Amino acid sequence: MARSYHTNQVLSSPEPLIGSTYLTPTYRVDLRPTHTKDVFFDASPVSDWRTLSWKKIGRPYRVERWSKEKKQWEREHGQELPPQTSWEMFNRSFQQLFDADALASRKEALRSLGYELSHGDLHEAWEAVEEMVQATVWNKIHRIEDAVWDPRGKRALFEGLDVKKPEVLFLGAADGYEAMQLLAMYPGGHAVLVDYDDYCRTHRFGQFPAAYPFLGVNEATGAPAVWYREEMNIDFEVVDIRDLNYGREFDIVVSIGLIEHFPDEYKPLAFDMHRRFLKPGGYAIMTTPRLQLQSRLFYTLFADIMNFAYRELMDVTHLGLYAYENGFEILRHGRIKAHNGIITRAR
């Protein structure tokens, strides 16, 4: 059962207060309402997707600065890193950022820099500088600005869906964050998270902080309410999304950062995965990382941690045009902090 209370209520329990925001060592809690001044879901208007063409908008940008670990694997094996292995490497490496106390990591890197400099080891000293910069940037992006989970952007993107107790299918679910946000906003539903990397079941989702509060609504009263992971009805399937065997049974099929990993020849397959299991009239929701200077800098600075698999950065018009060309009607489109987002239905 979700807990709900008013913003100005004085609480004796350590429950987070709706309307508040504060930092923990590894993430920000943000229970501020979605519609305040500095919020983000900024639907740049494309009124008729038929008028767009690839010639007009250009192609997405490909990130091609690869991680050292991927290059080393390929040298050792004399072949290209297979996609599933690349995701296994990615998930372990990316999750380390979420698990670390970024300020403590920065302190440790600074201490190590001092030590290496005093011992004249310039190579190690340079690595310490790199770690210091990464910890500083991750602290800013994830913890201070909350641009990765982006609860207010995601809530703005997900609001207004015509669903009750939805069945949600999350393709390439990783930590499952967005399914939890959806279940908080549309309570009483059920989500199936799908990822072929078992580490996502055991760690990324399995150890997602139980104390993280998701702002949603109280099912009975419709008032704002806080939900926690353990109050939600969620199953995790470790399987390749291409081998899923459901009928047309989901109200929502969602993916976050999946479409951009399919080169153009595989895009029809990727979109088909979002259509195949939808009930008639159901919603396919997709986001992809934005083509903006900050993102390009991020994937450069974090290349060793992030870049194991094919990845495109897109504008929202790229994502929308791919969806439109692949048979979807675009109901809403816009940009949140680090991603583009579209709400679609199969045409």
Ligand SMILES: C[S@@+](CC[C@H](N)C(=O)[O-])C[C@H]1O[C@@H](n2cnc3c(N)ncnc32)[C@H](O)[C@@H]1O
């Ligand atoms: C870029 S990640 C999604 C980003 C995610 N929001 C995060 O925080 O990391 C893509 C996820 O999809 C999974 N994945 C990719 N291809 C898949 C496939 N064919 N079947 C199942 N899972 C897949 C990967 O294992 C990975 O966890």
